[in-house]
């Protein structure tokens with residue numbers, strides 16, 4: 001069923017749904033387009049509409065072959081829409097669900113494309129803030145590159161920032177996707193370009209391993225791991241590739257590579273990865289390396305939390321856009337020792353040696369799990385971008401990580 005979007009565009013068919021809205025295949029004066037129609041509650045948010053208009057020129061100016069271009073922003077009655085280049089293909093999450101792990105060459109080729117997109121954005125002063133496989137589109141019509149990887153394009157530029165209005169996310173809140181959130185965001189610092197590098201390194205790790213380095217279990221536990229845990233090398237990973245990932249996952253933002261440098265280093269690595277099969281991460285080695293990672297002390301001591309700013313939302317069930325969503329009444333900001341896994345702050349249930357972490361992404365297997373993630377993702381999308389998670393409750397009361405498992409790509413707002 002076709003519907004008009006503004007005076008210039010017609011939306012014909014739904015391509016997919018995300019937490020911020022629905023993406024349609026559409027047509028406009030210049031041919032086929034993708035139209036992201038934002039959710040009604042976002043579209044009726046006056047503050048967001050103003051920001052939408054203010055950001056218009058910044059979003060429209062980002063023109064790069066690795067970026068899904070935003071062609072137009074439409075504000076029309078109740079409709080708020082981003083008109084984008086149409087990419088015919090799939091997103092990287094879908095590909096990962098089919099293949100579980102990518103061969104290093106293909107994974108690195110895709111990551112190099114995304115790093116190039118980020119380099120262009122950062123040079124223009126734009127931080128993406130939501131780099132994850134869902135936001136990487138694979139162009140099925142273009143010739144494939146190294147390792148048979150289709151060219152990758154980064155999408156959803158500026159959307160996190162648009163949605164992240166001061167009213168929606170205050171100082172005590174975090175917006176983003178837990179698995180890919182840089183530790184400095186968890187600590188309440190403003191997002192800079194280096195958060196995108198951290199997220200991209202997380203994506204690259206996930207493409208190689210089949211799971212994210214710090215994911216699994218309650219979102220609060222995921223946030224804490226970003227700050228306190230280090231990762232051990234993936235079994236069989238070429239050393240130089242591991243060094244690069246490790247550097248880009250550094251807790252200290254300044255230690256990470258810049259996007260252009262990351263892109264160049266990834267490109268340089270490609271010839272040495274030619275023909276390598278996907279990493280062979282079996283049950284045993286996966287559990288063993290997870291043990292090793294947890295036994296290692298964090299490379300960097302987490303910075304002390306600023307007063308009133310931190311990982312833990314002051315969540316309440318009061319009025320506001322999220323008032324009908326999952327909320328929690330615990331209102332406590334953690335101390336640095338708690339974030340570091342202190343006696344009252346830990347979400348970890350003691351495990352026997354060799355026993356995989358309950359609910360860990362490291363303990364998730366195969367297509368069944370991927371399908372479950374997709375279902376959960378759809379569930380998360382249904383309740384929208386403003387799902388409020390009770391991280392405070394986790395810190396205050398939980399002794400288990402086995403709470404409901406969110407989709408790795410679900411975006412959360414934690415906060416009032």
Ligand SMILES: Nc1ncnc2c1ncn2[C@@H]1O[C@H](COP(=O)(O)OP(=O)(O)OP(=O)(O)O)[C@@H](O)[C@H]1O
Pocket residue numbers: 015016017018019020021022023034036068084085086087088090091134135137155156381409410411
């Ligand atoms: N420019 C585009 N061309 C073709 N398909 C697109 C385009 N943008 C998005 N899609 C498809 O639409 C679907 C929804 O995209 P959307 O960006 O709304 O959500 P998401 O990124 O998956 O999740 P979230 O919004 O929660 O981050 C995706 O599956 C994606 O494949």
